[in-house]
Amino acid sequence: MATGVPMPPGKIMTRKKTSRLATRATRRQRLAKGRPHAGPGREGGVAADGSVGSRQLAAEERELVDAPGSPALFRLMAWLSPAYPVGAFSYSSGIEWAVAAGDIRDAQQLQRWVAVTVGQGGGFCDAVFFSQAYRATRQDDHALLRATAEVAGAFAPSKERFLETTGQGRAFLDATCAAWPCAALEHLRALWHGPVAYPVAVAVASAGHGVPLAPALNAYLQAMCANLISAGIRLVPLGQTSGQRALAALESVVAATAERAVRTPLDAVGTAAFRADLASMHHETQYTRLFRS
DSSP states (O other): OOOOOOOOOHHHHHHHHHHHHHHHHHHOOOOOOOTOOOOTTTTTTOOOTOOOOEEEEEHHHHHHOOOOOOHHHHHHHHHTTTSSSSSSSGGGGHHHHHHHTHHHHHHHHHHHHHHHHHHHHHHHHHHHHHHHHHHHHTTTOOOHHHHHHHHHHTTTSHHHHHHHHHHHHHHHHHHHHSSSOOHHHHHHHHOOOOOOHHEEEEEEEEOOOOOOOOHHHHHHHHHHHHHHHHHHHHHOOOOOHHHHHHHHHHHHHHHHHHHTTOOOOGGGOOOOOOHHHHHHHHHOOSOOOOOOO
């Protein structure tokens, strides 16, 4: 078109849109190759000294690294589904006694109880055992895997909690070895002849099937929260929507617990949820019970 002749508005919009699409495509290609976007003057660009200044870009790159592939994601969702035959629905981890004692009367109290249990109690310990067992499997560290399996069973605060974690661990191993067998699970059974705690079993399966640690651990803790919330819904009782609100509020607790657990060595694990531990002990002699813990 000759100089000085105005371009129709439609053409201008087409060129601008094409330019934006090309920029986005280039940025996606750079992310896929592990190179940062070099757009000048933008938060996600590269500074003059070559450093990346965007937190969002770093988060996107981590997401590419940590995100499980389709087969791994499929297996993880199957293993931690309420339909997986480990009997999780029959355990309340002491919530049944807490409801009977008046500690939990509404959705807010249930949410706080689960937050403490997961962030400072048995959930945090499980997360540490999970991360240690995962690393031991990936690194073929027999001593660490044996020590983790032993400590995971010893840390159960009551007889019912011990039966809860080892019963689910045994059921998980049986179902997974039958449907998704792998060398890591057979190695665990050959190495450790005692009862296997649930987080150790899931961690070894995840490592053996190449499921990344971060999504596997977060999914494990989310499943724990969901199961405790489900028990509370049936016991208080609560509506399903109230239960989902409580579960949604625990998202940050799960993320923080997982992040702290992966940095915690096995010899530094510990809990501070005494009321939850006492609840699991009192439940053993509770007169009327619907749950096994």
